[in-house]
Amino acid sequence: MKKNIYQKIWDAHLVAEPEGEDVILYIDRHYIHEVTSPQAFEGLRLSNRPVRRPDLTYATMDHNIPTTDRSMPIADILSRAQVETLRKNCAQFDIECFDMLDPRNGIVHVVGPELGLTQPGMTIVCGDSHTSTHGAFGALAHGIGTSEVEHVLATQTLRQKVSKTMEVRINGQLAPGITSKDIILAIIGKIGTSGGTGYVIEYTGEAIRSLSMEARMTICNMSIEAGARAGLISPDEKTFEFLKGRPMLPQDRSHGELVEEWKQWASDPGCSYDTLVELDAAAIEPQVSWGTSPEMVSGVSAATPILAEVADVNKRHAYEKALEYMGLTEGLPLQSIGIDTVFIGSCTNGRIEDLREAAKVLRGYKKADSVKRALIVPGSQAVKRQAEAEGLDKIFREAGFEWREAGCSMCLAMNDDKLEPGERCASTSNRNFEGRQGKGGRTHLVSPAMAAAASVAGTFTDIRNWKYQD
Amino acid sequence: MNPFTIHKGLVAPLDAMHVDTDQIIPKQFLKRIERTGYEDVLFYDWRFLDDGKTPDPDFEMNAPRYAGASILLARDNFGCGSSREHAPWALHDYGIRSIIAPSFADIFFNNCFNNGMLPIPLAAEEVEKLFQQTRATEGYSLEINLPDQQIICPDGAKIPFEITHFLKQRLLNGWDQIGLTLRHEAEITAFEEKRAAARQG
Numbered sequence: 001m002k003k004n005i006y007q008k009i010w011d012a013h014l015v016a017e018p019e020g021e022d023v024i025l026y027i028d029r030h031y032i033h034e035v036t037s038p039q040a041f042e043g044l045r046l047s048n049r050p051v052r053r054p055d056l057t058y059a060t061m062d063h064n065i066p067t068t069d070r071s072m073p074i075a076d077i078l079s080r081a082q083v084e085t086l087r088k089n090c091a092q093f094d095i096e097c098f099d100m101l102d103p104r105n106g107i108v109h110v111v112g113p114e115l116g117l118t119q120p121g122m123t124i125v126c127g128d129s130h131t132s133t134h135g136a137f138g139a140l141a142h143g144i145g146t147s148e149v150e151h152v153l154a155t156q157t158l159r160q161k162v163s164k165t166m167e168v169r170i171n172g173q174l175a176p177g178i179t180s181k182d183i184i185l186a187i188i189g190k191i192g193t194s195g196g197t198g199y200v201i202e203y204t205g206e207a208i209r210s211l212s213m214e215a216r217m218t219i220c221n222m223s224i225e226a227g228a229r230a231g232l233i234s235p236d237e238k239t240f241e242f243l244k245g246r247p248m249l250p251q252d253r254s255h256g257e258l259v260e261e262w263k264q265w266a267s268d269p270g271c272s273y274d275t276l277v278e279l280d281a282a283a284i285e286p287q288v289s290w291g292t293s294p295e296m297v298s299g300v301s302a303a304t305p306i307l308a309e310v311a312d313v314n315k316r317h318a319y320e321k322a323l324e325y326m327g328l329t330e331g332l333p334l335q336s337i338g339i340d341t342v343f344i345g346s347c348t349n350g351r352i353e354d355l356r357e358a359a360k361v362l363r364g365y366k367k368a369d370s371v372k373r374a375l376i377v378p379g380s381q382a383v384k385r386q387a388e389a390e391g392l393d394k395i396f397r398e399a400g401f402e403w404r405e406a407g408c409s410m411c412l413a414m415n416d417d418k419l420e421p422g423e424r425c426a427s428t429s430n431r432n433f434e435g436r437q438g439k440g441g442r443t444h445l446v447s448p449a450m451a452a453a454a455s456v457a458g459t460f461t462d463i464r465n466w467k468y469q470d
Numbered sequence: 471m472n473p474f475t476i477h478k479g480l481v482a483p484l485d486a487m488h489v490d491t492d493q494i495i496p497k498q499f500l501k502r503i504e505r506t507g508y509e510d511v512l513f514y515d516w517r518f519l520d521d522g523k524t525p526d527p528d529f530e531m532n533a534p535r536y537a538g539a540s541i542l543l544a545r546d547n548f549g550c551g552s553s554r555e556h557a558p559w560a561l562h563d564y565g566i567r568s569i570i571a572p573s574f575a576d577i578f579f580n581n582c583f584n585n586g587m588l589p590i591p592l593a594a595e596e597v598e599k600l601f602q603q604t605r606a607t608e609g610y611s612l613e614i615n616l617p618d619q620q621i622i623c624p625d626g627a628k629i630p631f632e633i634t635h636f637l638k639q640r641l642l643n644g645w646d647q648i649g650l651t652l653r654h655e656a657e658i659t660a661f662e663e664k665r666a667a668a669r670q671g
Contacts (some may be wrong), residue, residue, distance in 0.1 A: 016657040021636045024654055026661055034552065038503035044660060049648070052658075062503065078501035086502050129553040143577050145555035146505075147584035154652045157658060161634070193488055194547040194573055216548070227550065229576050293488045314545055318487045412552075414497045421520075433492045435515050442544060 002268040005234050006165050006200045009140040009265065013123050015157055022159040028122040028194055029139075030057045030152050032095070033066050033109045034086040036127030038149035041089040041286075051093040052156045058092050058117060059097040061109045067404035068376050070100055078237035078413065087191070100171030106380020106406040109133035109347040111219065114382055116246025120235040120262040125152055125268050128425055129270035130347045132223040133362070136216035138235035138265045143224065163229050166199040167273040172206035172281040177463040179357065180215035181349060181428070182390065183207065183279070184222040185287035189297040196228030199275065202267060203233050204385070213242040214353035221348045222430050225294040236264035286463050288334045289432045289445040291322035295455070297445065300462050304332045326442050327422070334460050337444070341403075341425040342367070342374040342455040343437070344448050346411035349428035350379025352386050359392040361452035364469030367400040374401040374416060377409040399455070413438045426454040431470040471586045473644035477567050478613040479540030481604045482531045484513075489544055490551035491578060495560045508556060509563035535608045543600055544571040548589075549578025558585045568614050570621070572597050583637055586644060588616065590631045616641060 003011070008045065015024040029052075032040075036060070044051065050152070051057060064079045074080040083100065090097035098104040098111060103109070109130050112118040120138035125131060127149040134141035144158065152158055168187055187411065188195075201223050216233050223231025235350045240259045243249065251257065285299030296319070298304075304323060307330055310316040344350075344358050355378065367374050376396050378384040384406055385392055393403045410417040411429035413436070419425055421440025428451050429436075432443040446454065499511040514522070516529050524611045525532040531539070542561070548571040549557060558581045561569070567587055572594040574582075592600075603623070604610045613622040616638065621629040640647065 014655045015633070015661045018654065020639070021650070022634075026653060026658070034502050039505040039555075042503070042505070047648070076501070082501050082503055102549060121496055127553060127555075129551065143553035145553055145558075145577060145584060147555060147581065147583035149649065151648050154648045155655075155658060156662075157651060159636075159651065190596070194575070196546070197573060197576060222578075224551075227547065227575060293490075295488075314487050317485075321486070412492075412497050414500065429490070433490045433551060435496055436492050439496070439515055 002271040004271040004273060005138055005202055005232055005265055006140060006163070009121055010162065012121070014327050022161050025123060025160045027103060027125055027152050028100045028155055029054060029117060030123070031110050031112055031126035031131070032057060032059045032149065033083045033126070034061050035130065035327060036146050036167070037089065037149055037450060038082065038085045039146050040153055041093070042371065043150040044153060049154045051095065051153045054094045057095045057153065058112070059086060059095050060096070060105060060108045060111050061086060061100050063408045063412065064282065065100055065284060065407050066415055067407045067409045067417060068444065070405055093196070103381055106382065107347045107350060107408055108385065109221065110350060110379030113137065114246070114380060116249040117242055119243065119249070120239060121265040125158060129224045129237040130221050132231050133217050133221040133225065133347055135220035135230050135232035136213060138232055138262070139238055140230055140236050142230040160353070163200045164198055164274040166196060166201045166228070166275045166277060167366050168201050168277045169205040170203065170281050171205050171280050171445055172207060174207055174281045174403040175464065177449065177466070178286060179449060180211050180218040180282055181445040182283070182287045183292065183296045184219045185289065185445060186279060186284045187277070188222065188226050188294045189287070190279065191226055193225060193295045194227040196223065196226035199228050201226070201228045201231040202273065203231060205423070208233060208318065209236065212353055214351040215463070217351065219347055221293070225429050227428055234376060235262050236266065266297040266324055272419050286447065286450050288450065288460050290326065290328060290334060291319065292325055292432055292434050293322070294432060294445060296322055298334060298358055300334055302334060302462055304328050304330055304334070306330050335462065336459060337424070338370060338459045339424045339426045339454055340370060340372045341408040341419060342371060342449050342451050343377070343425055343429065345377030345379065346429040347408070348430040349448050350383065352383050354391050354428065355383065355387045358448040358452040359395045360468060361449050361463070362399040362456070364397050365399055365456045370458045371455050375404060375410060377399045377404045377417070378406045380406045410437050412436060419457040425462065426451045447448070471644045471646060474567065474586050474588055474616055474641040476617070477540065478615065479567065479611060480536065480538055481541045481543055481600070481612055482536040482539035483543045483601055483604050485543040485545065487546060487599065488547045488550055491549055491554050491557040492551055492657050494549065499556060505559060506563055508560035512560040512564045516631055537596050538565065540565050540567045541612055541614070542566050542569045543597065543604060544569060545597070546572045546594070550575035550614065553577045555581045555584070558582050558587055558600050562587060570597060570600065574636070583640060584647065586641065588614065588641060590614070592629065592631060596629055603655040
C-alpha cells in the first residue's frame with residue numbers, strides 16, 4: 001500500500017493499541033522550556049515517578065528570558081524563579097539544558113534543527129504550539145499541554161487518535177520578493193484558522209520543493225495557526241544537506257547511512273490524502289494581516305474589508321471587533337497604514353536566512369523617524385554569531401535597529417520586550433491576537449523583508465517595488 | 471482527577487469566534503510554577519478595565535446574573551493558539567466544568583480532558599439557540615449527562631452530543647492517564663528493545 005509520510009511515521013511509532021482506548025505512540029524527542037514544564041515536573045515528584053528517557057529530552061530557556069545583557073540576574077522575580085526551576089528540574093532528572101549563557105541557547109524550535117536533534121521520521125513533541133516547525137524535516141511534530149508533557153516525561157509516549165490528512169499543494173514558482181511567510185499566510189487566509197482542525201497537513205508542490213529548509217520551517221511553524229495538529233514536508237536532498245555534519249546527529253553512522261534511513265520517510269509517489277487544497281504560487285502577493293486572527297490577512301495591494309460585504313453574521317461581528325481593536329476603518333488600503341514599531345525575530349522568522357533577507361532590504365537605509373522602535377532578535381545564539389560574522393548586525397544598527405540576544409521576545413511579550421497600548425507593530429511573528437505583543441498593542445504579521453521595508457517607509461509597502469542598494 | 475458524570479450548572483455566554491488562549495489567560499500570568507490559583511486572571515484583558523481590578527461592565531460574563539456559572543457557551547474555534555494548559559486551569563479555577571461551542575482547537579480540547587473538563591462540540595445552530603435561551607432567561611441552567619451523552623434543557627428538551635469512548639471513560643472514571651499508560655510499560659520497553667536491535671542489525 002502506498003503511504004503518505006504521516007501514515008509511515010504513525011505506523012513506525014505504534015507501541016500499543018489497547019482496545020477501546022487511544023493508541024500509545026512512541027515519542028523520539030521531547031523538547032521542554034521554562035514556561036510549560038514546571039507543573040509537569042511537580043506532578044512527577046508528587047507521584048514519585050522518574051523521567052523515563054532523559055536522554056531523549058532536551059531543555060532550553062527561551063520564552064521568559066531577557067534579550068538584553070544576560071550577565072546580570074533576571075530582574076523580574078517570577079521570571080527568574082521559573083528559569084531557576086527549569087535549571088533545578090533538569091539537574092534533578094538528568095536532562096541536558098541549553099541554559100541562558102550556553103552558546104547553544106535559543107528558541108527551542110530554532111535550536112533543535114540547528115543542532116541536528118530534529119531528524120526525518122521522528123515523533124517530536126514540546127509544550128509549545130509551534131512545535132509544528134520541526135515538520136519541515138519530515139518529522140511528526142506538534143505541541144502538547146503540560147499534563148501531556150508530564151505523560152511524555154513519565155512514559156516517553158503519548159496517547160493519540162489518528163488524524164485526517166490534508167495535502168496543501170503549492171503549484172508553480174513564487175514571484176520575486178515573495179517568501180514562505182507569504183505562502184503560509186495566504187494558506188491561512190484561504191482555509192481559515194480552523195481550516196486544518198483535525199488534520200495533519202503535508203505541504204507539497206514545486207514551490208515547496210524550491211524552498212530552503214529555513215523557509216520550510218516558517219511554513220510548518222504556522223500550521224498551528226491553520227488549526228492543524230501538525231504540518232510536514234517530505235524530506236529530500238535539501239533536508240539531508242542541511243543536516244549534514246550537525247553536532248547532535250547520531251555519531252555511529254555516516255552521513256550516507258543516515259540519508260538512506262531518512263529517505264524512506266518521504267511520502268510514496270501516488271499516495272492519497274483525505275483532502276487537497278491547491279494554491280498557485282505565482283498568484284501569491286506579499287501578505288499583511290490587518291486583524292486579530294491570522295486568517296484576517298490580505299495581499300499588500302488590498303484594503304481592509306468592507307463589513308457589509310461579509311455575509312456570515314458571526315464573521316462580520318468578528319471583523320468589526322478586529323478593526324475596532326486595530327484602530328482601522330473599513331476599506332482602508334493596507335499601504336496607507338503607518339507603523340511605530342518593528343519586530344524581526346521569533347521561531348517563525350528568526351533564522352539566519354530571515355536576517356539576511358531583512359539586511360538585504362535595509363542595506364543603505366535608515367528606519368523612518370516615525371518608527372519609534374525597531375528590534376532584531378535572533379532565533380538562537382548561533383544565529384546571532386553567524387549574523388555577526390556576516391556583518392549583518394552592522395547593517396541593522398546603521399538602519400537604527402536594536403540588535404539583541406536570542407529569545408522569544410516580543411512575539412509573546414513575556415519578557416520586557418512588549419508593545420504599549422495603541423502601538424502598531426510590523427512583526428515577523430506568528431500571532432496577531434489582541435494583546436499578544438502587549439496589552440492594547442496592534443500586530444500586523446508580515447515577512448522579514450516586508451517588516452524591514454515597512455521600517456524604512458514608515459508604512460506597509462510592496463517589497464516587489466523595493467530599490468535594493470548594493 | 472475528579473470524575474465527571476452528571477453536571478448541572480448556570481450557563482454564561484462568551485460571544486466571540488476564535489477565542490485564543492492568550493485571551494483566556496494573558497502571558498504575564500504564565501510565570502507562576504503552580505497549577506492552581508488562576509481564577510482571578512481568567513479573560514483578564516476583557517474582564518477588567520485598564521486598572522486590572524474593576525470589572526468591565528461591557529464584558530457580558532461580568533453581569534451579576536452569570537456569577538457562579540459553570541458552563542460556558544462560546545463560538546467557533548474556541549481555545550485556538552498557544553498550547554498553554556494554563557487556559558483550562560484558569561477556566562477550571564473560575565468554576566467552569568464544561569464548554570459548549572461549534573468547534574474547538576485541538577490542543578485546548580485535549581487539555582480540557584486532562585483536567586476533568588468536558589468540551590462539547592455542537593452544531594452552530596444548536597449553539598445559537600442556546601445563546602438565545604441563555605440571554606432570554608435569567609438563571610438559565612443546563613444539565614449535562616455524560617453517561618447518556620445528552621444535554622438536558624430547562625424545558626426538558628434533550629440535545630445529544632458525541633464523544634469518543636476513551637475520552638468518555640476517562641472523564642467518567644477520573645482516570646490518571648499516566649497510570650493508564652504505565653499499565654503498558656512492558657510494551658513500551660519491548661518497543662524500545664526492538665528498535666535498538668534493529669539499529670544494531
